Amino acid sequence: MVKSVLCEMLGIRYPVLQGGMAWIADGKLAAAVSNGGGLGIIAAGNASADYVREQIRIAKSLTDKPFGVNVMLLSPFADAVAQLIADEQVSAVTTGAGNPTKYMELWKNAGVKVIPVVASTAMAKLMTRLGASAVIAEGGESGGHVGELTTMVLVPLVCDATPLPVIAAGGIADGRGFAAAMMLGACGVQMGTRFLSAEECTIHPVYREKILKADDLCTMVTGKRLGHPVRSLRTSFARSYARREFGGASDEELDAMATGSLRLAVQEGDAERGCFLSGQIAAMVNRTQPAAEIIRDVVEGAEPILRRATACLE
Numbered sequence: 450m451v452k453s454v455l456c457e458m459l460g461i462r463y464p465v466l467q468g469g470m471a472w473i474a475d476g477k478l479a480a481a482v483s484n485g486g487g488l489g490i491i492a493a494g495n496a497s498a499d500y501v502r503e504q505i506r507i508a509k510s511l512t513d514k515p516f517g518v519n520v521m522l523l524s525p526f527a528d529a530v531a532q533l534i535a536d537e538q539v540s541a542v543t544t545g546a547g548n549p550t551k552y553m554e555l556w557k558n559a560g561v562k563v564i565p566v567v568a569s570t571a572m573a574k575l576m577t578r579l580g581a582s583a584v585i586a587e588g589g590e591s592g593g594h595v596g597e598l599t600t601m602v603l604v605p606l607v608c609d610a611t612p613l614p615v616i617a618a619g620g621i622a623d624g625r626g627f628a629a630a631m632m633l634g635a636c637g638v639q640m641g642t643r644f645l646s647a648e649e650c651t652i653h654p655v656y657r658e659k660i661l662k663a664d665d666l667c668t669m670v671t672g673k674r675l676g677h678p679v680r681s682l683r684t685s686f687a688r689s690y691a692r693r694e695f696g697g698a699s700d701e702e703l704d705a706m707a708t709g710s711l712r713l714a715v716q717e718g719d720a721e722r723g724c725f726l727s728g729q730i731a732a733m734v735n736r737t738q739p740a741a742e743i744i745r746d747v748v749e750g751a752e753p754i755l756r757r758a759t760a761c762l763e
């Protein structure tokens with residue numbers, strides 16, 4: 450059986466975290482992942498603390514296993530959500546899209562394990578100094594907000610930069626990806642896109658179909674000009690945004706186009722105005738399964754690969 454230091458640290462069976470996908474990763478999905486032996490994560494995204502409190506309540510009603518909350522640091526409600534996480538003494542907090550320094554003491558004093566997403570070695574070193582429990586090295590293959598480096602480059606560099614357990618993310622959706630992450634020095638993985646096909650993931654059927662049908666060249670990155678590059682499915686919305694981004698549209702026009710676009714994709718399946726965030730690995734996501742089965746597939750798929758890994762030695 451695949452195990453790592455993360456299992457003991459987080460009280461989980463398999464070293465698999467579910468990504469904090471805004472509007473998608475709710476209490477129901479998080480509980481399903483935690484019941485399946487991974488660490489489910491509720492995404493705060495741009496939502497209010499009241500929404501997050503309700504999702505924590507739902508998750509607690511569906512599982513007695515540990516779960517976490519993801520704070521999207523650009524959210525206008527980040528301060529209130531950070532306080533809620535401390536008050537609720539959630540098992541773990543993951544952060545994304547920024548630097549969580551100002552919340553670290555609050556969370557550590559509340560006994561919450563802090564696991565920031567880092568997109569550089571400098572950030573990994575800073576988080577180590579400030580007392581993070583682990584870090585997530587998320588490469589640009591991932592969906593949503595992306596950094597510069599790929600998973601293949603970022604994970605070993607971050608492993609060299611910190612003694613903390615490193616969780617690999619970005620472009621991982623099966624046993625091969627899991628095994629490769631371990632080979633790069635990671636202690637576990639975080640997956641987002643693969644969980645979009647989980648039975649317990651309540652996205653609009655249009656979104657699900659787009660993921661299930663996606664091919665290898667199905668995603669693109671937009672938003673670089675405004676400093677927030679985001680990977681999403683190559684829909685007419687994404688193409689149109691990219692054309693305007695490099696065709697002289699004002700910052701305000703681009704902001705107006707992006708505002709509400711994640712919710713429109715997730716809840717309305719709006720193919721014209723919705724932004725369908727997805728990692729490059731969507732091409733590998735071909736069927737709907739319970740979250741627990743997804744986790745088993747990934748870790749059981751990795752086992753024979755890791756056992757065979759020594760076969761290339763003489």
Ligand code: TUI
Nearest residue numbers: 521545546547548566567568587592593594595596677
């Ligand atoms: O955060 C994500 N993925 C996301 S966030 C999101 S919502 C959004 N809304 C508006 C603009 C942009 C995004 C959709 N998907 N993944 C984790 C992640 N964090 N990827 C990259 C980073 C990151 C980037 C810079 C983490 C730290 C960082 O540090 C910069 C600094 O301040 O030093």
